[in-house]
Amino acid sequence: MNIVYKTAGKIALSAIACTLFLQTQAQDKRIVQANAYYASGDYYTAAQLYEQFLKPGPKEKSKADFPLNAKRNSQGSGMGKGVTKNDIIYKQAESFRLANYFPQAAERYKTVAEQEPSKYNDAWYWYAVCQRSLGKYDDAEESVNRFLSNVTANDPLKAAAENELQTLKYIKAQLVRPDTVMYTLNKTTLANETGKGVFAAVHLGGNQFLITSTETDTAATAGVNPYHSRVFAATLENNEFKVGESVSLPTSEVAINQGAASVSADGNRIYFTQWKNSNSRKSSAIYLVTKQAEGWSAPVALTSVNADGYSSKQPYVSTDGKYLFFSSDRPGGAGGFDIWYAPLQADGTTGEAVNTGAVINTAADEQAPFYHSYSSILVFSSNGKQGMGGFDLYTSKGWETAWKPAENMGHPVNSIRDDVYYHTNDKTSVLKNAVFSSDRGSECCLETYTVSKAPKKKIITGLVIDKKDNQPVSGVTVLVNAGGKQLKATTDASGRYTVEVDTDVTGNVTVSKHRYSEKQTDLTIVNTDEKDWSTDKFTNKDIVLERKIILTPETVVTVYFDFDKHNIKDDAAFKLDSLYDILVKNPGAIVQISGYTDGLGTVEYNKVLSDKRAKACADYLIAKGLDTARINFESFGECCPLEMEVINGRDNADGRAKNRRGLINISYPPKEEE
Structure with a gap:
């Protein structure tokens, strides 16, 4: 699979292995071939060749029989000068680990660590890595501490082992997170039990995907691995991939691998990785094909x-078609593979590459970038940051070099194995209808998983206070209008209201209470609390209510009418009720x-309408019981406007x-002189 293993994993041989396996004199051809495959990065083939030597067929046993702990050179054993069986077992363990066959690697590391602990102290560390990858966290911690108890200060694995303890601690904390219940994660299956693994899925639209998988070349070539990665079209239904024909991306070499593709928004260009093993290293480059x-x-x-001389891989085309993100170990980075981007030209080629910077990249490896344009979030894999082991998926909000x-991304998106190649076409959330690759459910290889996270609850809360004394006001009716919905609440004894919304926190709030003026205001969030795993709380600014005017005998009362209407509205009724109370107390x-209109309409019509308005006020008071003798009313039409009607x-x-x-x-008759 097209991934680069973590920094500690790059220490492919201890000092012992580096020196012992340089000598190939008198070595069995299987060991010579195994060493060559190992050097080229084909670790699984190397492991199998070591196994053939260690466990020969019946006809070969008499030639290869030797004691388990032989330390002297055995001429004719086939191991080579100065090489012991434990040296070969250790090298096989390395091969299995680097191919992600952790059960097999763990068994062999344990063998050599127990047989020769002083010589193979490193094996305790690698045994711990395998144990962690198999979910045996307490055992892994014990093995790490055993390694550290005998390690020298300048051992290159010492820092890695100390970091492994932190990784184990992080894993245990992740596994007890309560918010994992919000995730829906499923492993995809393959239709018709084809047996092909699929990874690096790229959504084309609907249920259509491009995936990377393995196929067998029809024409076998001696000395060439017949299994190669290719790009395939696939459909995904009910978490089942139906893999179609391979996409015929031209290649000049049978041994070349193709995969980790990305498609331009118009579907006319495919950017993909081609890689092969050459000169004892895996080299990769990014190519473009046009429809x-x-x-x-x-x-x-x-x-x-x-x-030249470096690898670039795993391209991703931004949805706006402006940039190509990719991973590369080219010069100018932080170390290992870094995340880079380059502007896309009109013909689909790229401009000068730019490193995304130290916030994203580490001295280890970062790879497989995906940019969620709708939320401005970069998703990528790294083995150089605090994680659960292997490659973890991370997010960073930003653009270009500002991150x-x-x-x-935490458990359950991340696992104790490698998690990589994240992608979603959803426009609302980076954690909705996503696919990614992981080897958590297998012995070795990447497979595809789907994941969605239920959105957290969104709570809007706020306080309603009295303008006069800044005290909370209870019993206030609160109407929150957000996302086309109206949500109703009532303030409690502390003056606080709370509503749950399922949209963006934008809109307005209307508050009302008897004897207070109704007030409407836009939602203005002054504090956001996202600490709770299930709920985000957004605090709206305080809403200040003003008490309605309390009438006194000296007060002039004004009531308002709707256009071309003379009925008494609720706010006018409240004022007239208060006026009536005063008139009762002051017999x-x-x-x-006096009734008035605006300037629209004819003079005659406005005179009639203003008369109706004055009479409506009088009738309201009379209906409450006020003596008609105490009421005078008069209409003035459009006379005497208080405000300009045309500006x-x-x-x-x-x-x-x-x-x-x-x-x-309100007036009082003059008192008669005594």
């Missing part, structure tokens, strides 16, 4: 992202009611509304 009438064009190497600190008082040639609707009024004056 033509007869198929795909010949691959074009992207010279600005590929660097926020990367955050581990000598009388009222003068700079434009209609002033608010001004007109204030002119549609009834004016009520």
Whole structure:
């Protein structure tokens, strides 16, 4: 599979193995071949060749029989000068580990560590890594401490072992997180039990994907691994991949591998990785093919992202078609593989590559970038940050070289194995309808998983207070309008209201209570609390209510009417009720009611309408029991506007509304002189 293993894993041989296996004199051809495959990065084939030597067939046993702990050179044993059986077992353990066959690697590390602990102290560390990868965390911790108890200060694995203890601690904390219940994670299966593993899935739309998988070349070539990765079309239904024909991306070499593809938004270009084992190293480069009438064009190497002598891989085209993200160990990075990006030209080629910077990249390896344009979040894999082991998936919000600190996506997205190749087409959340690759459910190879996380609850809360004394107001009716929905709440004894929304926290709030003026205001979030695993709490700014005017005998009362209406509205009724209470307490008082209109309509019509408005106020008071002798009313039509109704040639609707009024004056007859 097309991944690079973690930094500690790059220490492929201890000092012992490096020296002992340089000598090939008198070595069995299987060991010579195994060493060659190991050097080229084909670890699984190397492991099998070591196994053939260690466990020969019946006809070969007499030639290869030797004691388990032989330390002297045995001429004719086939191991080579100075090589022991434990040396070969250790090298086989390394091969299995680097191929991600952890059960087999663990068994062999344990064998040599117990047989020769002083010589193979490193095996205790690697045994711990395998134990952790198999979910045996307490045993792994014990093995790490056993390694550290005998390690020298300058041992290159000492820092890695100390970090492994932190990894084990992190894993245990992740496994007890309560929010894992919000995730839905499923392993995809393959239709018709084809047996092909699939990884690096890229969503094309609907249920259509491009995936990377393994196929067997029809023409076997001696000395060439017949299994190669290729790009396939696939459909995903009910977590089952139906793999179609391979996408015919031209290649000139049978032994070349192709995969980790990305498609331009218009579907006319595919960017993909080609890699092979050569010169004792795995080298990869990024290519572009363009759709033509007869198929795909010949691959074009992207010279600005590929660097001679280095590897570039795992391209991702941003949804806006402006940038190509990729992973490379080219010079200018933080070390190992880094995340880079390059601007895309009109012809699909790339401009100068730029490193995303130290916030994203480490001295270890970062790979498989995916950029979620809708939320401005970069998702990538790394083995150089605090994680659960192997490659973990991380997110960082930002763009170009300005990024926020990367955050581990956590369990269950991440596992104790390698998690990589993240992708989603969802426009609302990076954690919805996503696919990614992981080897958590297998002995060795990457497989595809789907994941979605249920959104956290969104709670809007706030306080309603009295303007006069800043005290909380209880029993206030609160209507929150957000996302096209109206949510109702009532303030409690502390003046606080709470509503749950399922949309963005935008909209407005209307609050009302008897004897207070109704108030509407936009939602203005002054504090966001996201600490709770299930709920995000958004605190709205305090809403200040003003008490309605308490009438006194000296008060002039104004009530307002809707356009072309004369009915008494609720706020007018409240004022007239208060006025009536005063008139009852002051039996000598009388009222003068004047009716007015705005400037629209004819003079005659407005005179009638203003008369109806004045009379409506009088009738309301009479209906409550006020003596008609204490009421005088008069209509004035459009006379005497309080506000200008036209400003700079434009209609002033608010001004007109204030002119549609009834004016009520309270007065007292003069007292007779005694």
